[in-house]
Amino acid sequence: MTSANDPAVHDRGxxxxxxxxxxxxxxxxxxxxxxxxxxxxxxIFLVDTxxxxxxxxxxxxxxxxxxxxxxxxxxxxxxxxSDGLHPTTDTSDTSS
Amino acid sequence: MLSVDILxxxxxxxxxxxxxxxxxVDRRSRQGPMRWLHSPVIYTxxxxxxxxxxxxxxxxxSAARNGLEFVTIYLGPTLVFVGWWWLxxxxxxxxKVHRTTSIADLISSRYGKSPSLAVLVTxxxxxxxxxxxxxxxxxxxRSYQVIAGESDGITTAFWxxxxxxxxxxxxxxxxxxxxxxxxxxxxxxAFEAIVKLLxxxxxxxxxxxxxxxxxxxxxxxxxxxxxxxAGDIFGPRWVxxxxxxxTAVICLPRQFQVTVVENIEERHLGTASWLFPxxxxxxxxxxxxxxxxxxxxxxxxxxxxxxxxxxxxxxxxNGLALFAFLGGxxxxxxxxxxxxxxxxxxxxxxxxMPVALQLLSVGRNVRGDVRWLLLxxxxxxxxxxxxxxxxxxxxSGGSDALAAIGLIAFVGxxxxxxxxxxxxxxxxxxxxxxxxxxxxxxxxxxxxLFLPSFGxxxxxxxxxxxDGPWGIAALRPQALFGLTDMDPLVHAVIWSVGFNALxxxxxxxxxxxxxxxxxxxxxxVNVYRSVEEDMSNVTAQTVDTEDLFVLAQRILGQAHAAxxxxxxxxxxxxxxxxxxxxxxxxxxxxRELAGSIGAASAHAMVTRITGYQMVGMTELIDIASETQxxxxxxxxxxxxxxxxxxxxxxxxxxxxxLRALDSQKDDFLSQVSHELRTPxxxxxSFSELxxxxxxxxxxxxxxxxxxxxxxxxxxxxxxxxxLDISRLEAGLLxxxxxxxxxxxxxxxxxxxxxxxxxxxxxxxxxHPALTGLMVSANADRLRQVLINVLSNAVKYNTSAKPRIExxxxxxxKEVWVDVVDNGGGVTRADAATIFEKFARxxxxxxxxxxxxxxxxSRAFMNAMNGDLTVEFVSESVSFFRLSLARAEANPAxxx
Numbered sequence: 007m008t009s010a011n012d013p014a015v016h017d018r019g020x021x022x023x024x025x026x027x028x029x030x031x032x033x034x035x036x037x038x039x040x041x042x043x044x045x046x047x048x049x050i051f052l053v054d055t056x057x058x059x060x061x062x063x064x065x066x067x068x069x070x071x072x073x074x075x076x077x078x079x080x081x082x083x084x085x086x087x088s089d090g091l092h093p094t095t096d097t098s099d100t101s102s
Numbered sequence: 103m104l105s106v107d108i109l110x111x112x113x114x115x116x117x118x119x120x121x122x123x124x125x126x127v128d129r130r131s132r133q134g135p136m137r138w139l140h141s142p143v144i145y146t147x148x149x150x151x152x153x154x155x156x157x158x159x160x161x162x163x164s165a166a167r168n169g170l171e172f173v174t175i176y177l178g179p180t181l182v183f184v185g186w187w188w189l190x191x192x193x194x195x196x197x198k199v200h201r202t203t204s205i206a207d208l209i210s211s212r213y214g215k216s217p218s219l220a221v222l223v224t225x226x227x228x229x230x231x232x233x234x235x236x237x238x239x240x241x242x243x244r245s246y247q248v249i250a251g252e253s254d255g256i257t258t259a260f261w262x263x264x265x266x267x268x269x270x271x272x273x274x275x276x277x278x279x280x281x282x283x284x285x286x287x288x289x290x291x292a293f294e295a296i297v298k299l300l301x302x303x304x305x306x307x308x309x310x311x312x313x314x315x316x317x318x319x320x321x322x323x324x325x326x327x328x329x330x331x332a333g334d335i336f337g338p339r340w341v342x343x344x345x346x347x348x349t350a351v352i353c354l355p356r357q358f359q360v361t362v363v364e365n366i367e368e369r370h371l372g373t374a375s376w377l378f379p380x381x382x383x384x385x386x387x388x389x390x391x392x393x394x395x396x397x398x399x400x401x402x403x404x405x406x407x408x409x410x411x412x413x414x415x416x417x418x419x420n421g422l423a424l425f426a427f428l429g430g431x432x433x434x435x436x437x438x439x440x441x442x443x444x445x446x447x448x449x450x451x452x453x454x455m456p457v458a459l460q461l462l463s464v465g466r467n468v469r470g471d472v473r474w475l476l477l478x479x480x481x482x483x484x485x486x487x488x489x490x491x492x493x494x495x496x497x498s499g500g501s502d503a504l505a506a507i508g509l510i511a512f513v514g515x516x517x518x519x520x521x522x523x524x525x526x527x528x529x530x531x532x533x534x535x536x537x538x539x540x541x542x543x544x545x546x547x548x549x550x551l552f553l554p555s556f557g558x559x560x561x562x563x564x565x566x567x568x569d570g571p572w573g574i575a576a577l578r579p580q581a582l583f584g585l586t587d588m589d590p591l592v593h594a595v596i597w598s599v600g601f602n603a604l605x606x607x608x609x610x611x612x613x614x615x616x617x618x619x620x621x622x623x624x625x626x627v628n629v630y631r632s633v634e635e636d637m638s639n640v641t642a643q644t645v646d647t648e649d650l651f652v653l654a655q656r657i658l659g660q661a662h663a664a665x666x667x668x669x670x671x672x673x674x675x676x677x678x679x680x681x682x683x684x685x686x687x688x689x690x691x692x693r694e695l696a697g698s699i700g701a702a703s704a705h706a707m708v709t710r711i712t713g714y715q716m717v718g719m720t721e722l723i724d725i726a727s728e729t730q731x732x733x734x735x736x737x738x739x740x741x742x743x744x745x746x747x748x749x750x751x752x753x754x755x756x757x758x759x760l761r762a763l764d765s766q767k768d769d770f771l772s773q774v775s776h777e778l779r780t781p782x783x784x785x786x787s788f789s790e791l792x793x794x795x796x797x798x799x800x801x802x803x804x805x806x807x808x809x810x811x812x813x814x815x816x817x818x819x820x821x822x823x824x825l826d827i828s829r830l831e832a833g834l835l836x837x838x839x840x841x842x843x844x845x846x847x848x849x850x851x852x853x854x855x856x857x858x859x860x861x862x863x864x865x866x867x868x869h870p871a872l873t874g875l876m877v878s879a880n881a882d883r884l885r886q887v888l889i890n891v892l893s894n895a896v897k898y899n900t901s902a903k904p905r906i907e908x909x910x911x912x913x914x915k916e917v918w919v920d921v922v923d924n925g926g927g928v929t930r931a932d933a934a935t936i937f938e939k940f941a942r943x944x945x946x947x948x949x950x951x952x953x954x955x956x957x958x959s960r961a962f963m964n965a966m967n968g969d970l971t972v973e974f975v976s977e978s979v980s981f982f983r984l985s986l987a988r989a990e991a992n993p994a995x996x997x
Contacts, residue, residue, distance in 0.1 A: 032185065033185075043181075043344070044341060045336040049335070052335060054326040058317070059321060059322075060321060063330070071177070074184050074379065075180070075383065078184040082376065
């Protein structure tokens, strides 16, 4: 029998919360990327200036791109951690 | 310009290097697993077959023509990989559980292992891949011509195609199981991925800092329009391209092959989720600078699709140009090799195999080596696919813009998307819906984009493209039903993918699915829940395991089959024999076979031997659970409604009782007022007479006053009784109990009514003498009850010689006092009502009371833990009985 005070249960709880947070953030990141790179928001940055010699729209897209990569990379560990913790059950599956 | 000899030497040397790498890795990996080949980095590099020569050469061309638009081709995949947790992970898991060999296999397996869907998807894939392969041939041929000078393009393309076919056949068809990676090919492709990235970056660095004077100089005179392209940045075409590239990175047969089928560990996907977008970013970094430097430096009219080559050449950087050529060569060959493997697997599994099944009558009598047949068909398919690509290249004569050809393929494979996404997230998606969607989408794609891409040279003529078939303008391929003023690509996507998705959803929701489809839909959609399905015996049918073993040998090879069956036998606990053909064994075998020949063919073969479709217990439960839930819900509902029914009935009963009580109260009140009214009336009338003007004699005065006195006494008594009964009924009256001598109580009662008994000459008989018999009672109240009962016996006695008998019966605990008179007693009908308030017996009486005496008496008796009842000797003879508890003689009370 396990109880709420059991450290293993506590760890699992924390890890599950961390995992859910990571999933939420992955959705948020995806939405953010979609909004920033798609019309109409993307078109706001079509301005005729340069940034360190690079046309602003070009620089803008690459900056968002880097943000997506860094954001995605920062979530991988949290997403995979509790994946290994529950090899047979998956809390993310709500389709059923 | 480089000499042809040097170019050929370098080219052949490079190809030889690829062969050597593939050969060494292949040999080494057969001796033991090579750790570095199983790393997530190699996995990511193999995914980079996404960047073909279209990227290598075409992206620069696209940037020169349409500005920023080229990045959409890389933004789509970036978004898909950033969101890997939601889609790619599920695809990979499903492919692992079901041992999927290709996208056609996945779709057919999902929709009830349907062979027709597998064929359809394969045909679409072949059609879409053909122009893409042609594009690679074209770019390699062009780049060769640029470096080596004009040469016969067709011959060059032919030799390139032949070389690629040879490489793919040699290293891509080593084993049948698509889930087992082709290590040699993977190593070669990873190597090529690095070469093409480095080559493009090298050219970029040279363009920015070698030709121009840094980034600022590159973009110094570039007008904003050049960055924005044709002014459609962040417009419909932008969205469409991003959608298409996102779709392509999942649905392109070769991408599905490297990302999903050849994935070794699910964790690798996590690394690829950021490393692959990073690779794409690296590839895209110098595209725009190369394009603008090329536009500035190279003479007007130069083909921007070849800037990557012509820019170093124009600056006499032959070494760099050669490196760039190898980069382009790498990107083209890696794409062709993987695409050929992926598509040939589909063709052999879904088209050749079913036909062979019919012809060779594989099944109970397995004849012929199926492995050999499969491998041969795969090799022939590879050659055929490259042949088709070459043919397309010849017919189309080479379109000017590479990007356009690639996009045709993208839209073609985008037709898989609705069935694929719907299949893994939507339980109700079914075969009919997928078939309808795919067919309608593919037809619309062919009509609006694929056929017009030949510019009128293939099937449809130029006049049909510009004016519509038979001159009907509404049917113009690029302005269907009057949708003009639209980019042809956006137009084609809206019609084909839109119609595809719509008909898929509508048909799926209108039609049903058979058992196998429903089973597969449950397994696919809920793939995370049923990791290890427990196949229990659902059908007890004996299957000859030997048949299965022979089948397995033919397809998996002797060693593999023996290993598999030994393992299954061990799992069943028998060391020497073949395993029992339980459903678990059959299902396992079918999955193993599916890894080689696809789900549909494996299912067909195994079903032929076993003669039944097996469904695992868990899957049955999975399917049944839905029904079960519905049943459970409706059961709960009916329970609830029954409970409500009961509650309502109880409420009705309570209400009924309340109504009765209410009417009793009303009756009581009206009775009370009636009873009070009679004495009041008499008191009032006599007082009026006394107060009146008329003379009243002394005698009359005395009589009237006496009547008034009597009536007021009666009134007081009545009010006392009402007070008593209400307190008794409310339980407010508590009577202190004490030992009372019964005899004294009876005698005292008779004394109280002595006047009455004397005037009626009543004979009294008390026996036996009750002296010393003690009861537990309240002396005053007991006397009141006795007076009431005895006076009733006198009042209602109609006999000429009235007689009252008081008998006492006793045991150790109780005392019964019976009051018997000879006046006829109470009838049975009266007995039921006399204890109710205001009820009177039907016996005539000279002095009618209010009818409260008996109810009060009984209430008093009850309050003293006793009772007052009417007992019947016969129908006509009855008497009153008082019951009381006995009390021990108490010296104090006995006095």
